[in-house]
Amino acid sequence: MEIVRHYSEVMDIVDRLFVTIFGTLNKTCQKELEAVGRQYPFEPLKYLPEALRRTFLKVFKCLSYAGVEVDPMGDLNTETEKKLGQLVLEKYGTDLYILYRYPLGVRPFYTMPCDDNTA
Template sequence: MAICSGLGRVFMSKEIFRDEDSNAAYANGNFTSLDAEMEIDEGYSEVMDFVEHLFITIFDILYKNCEKELEIVRKEYPFTPLKYSTKTLRLTFQEGVQMLKDAGVEIDPMEELNTEAKRKLGQLVLEKYDTEFYILHRLPLTDRPFYTMPCEDDLDYSNSFDAFVRGEEIITGGEHINEHELLSDSAEACGVELKTISAYLDSFKYGVRPHGGFGAGLNRVVMLFLGMDNIQETSLVPCDLHGHAL
């Protein structure tokens, strides 16, 4: 909605609290989220460009300026440096599915990868491309929020992406629908009552530039950058699924 008001780029860092019904090592009752939204000129690749530049810069600065701190962590939690390149690998979802199939993993090409498949793909990418940071894009539309822009050439897929570190997802993003009618139809198709998001929809009535964005869970980024096994190790006050401090 801030993009609708004419702001070209919007950034927000905030604390998220949620009742996530999961006991996975990367799930937590609260985390710090970095969100960004930006106008785009030609396509969602511009959002991926932004993610690539931002996180490679973050990784570079951490290794350059935080050597002492990283060594302190390494003594307690041994880890190997993250492998990444200055040009981040980008695979389409279909290319990722094909890599898994070639490795003998049966995958539904129209459904989001499960945790085990994501980790396996991370291993395959490391073996083939020697990187642990990559982007998977053109994801199935059925697994994206209602405001995600469909691919123009194939409505089963979307102009969206996930970014991964060491086989785990750290970022979700993509192009967002900027047309009022299409946005309303998509919301209805996903079972969203339009009256509950009327203020949001109204902001698109008078024309909005193409735009997209992403969200990154910073606790998960730290956990995977350091090669840790549990997100609670990278949370100042980790909470269980009921919001109780651990």
């Protein structure tokens, strides 16, 4: 995919894609979802018309307020990601969110820093 102006274009497409896929599945595959749910009980996915977007810094602060220790220049481990998902669901009522602006130190070497934030 070509990025014309800003990487947020990719987030826009991913956002629309997920909402379309989940919306279509919920509408057209109700019987199948019920059959799967009988064998493997699950909570229906909760999502907003537009995916919640949060920067790594905001997520770091949110986790810190919740008493979770996170390295501000590090990556999130599985336990921390699960806690973040729980906090997002409680606060915003959605399972689907996009986390962006990771610290440069945990991103692959080929990614470019943001012009307004090189951390």
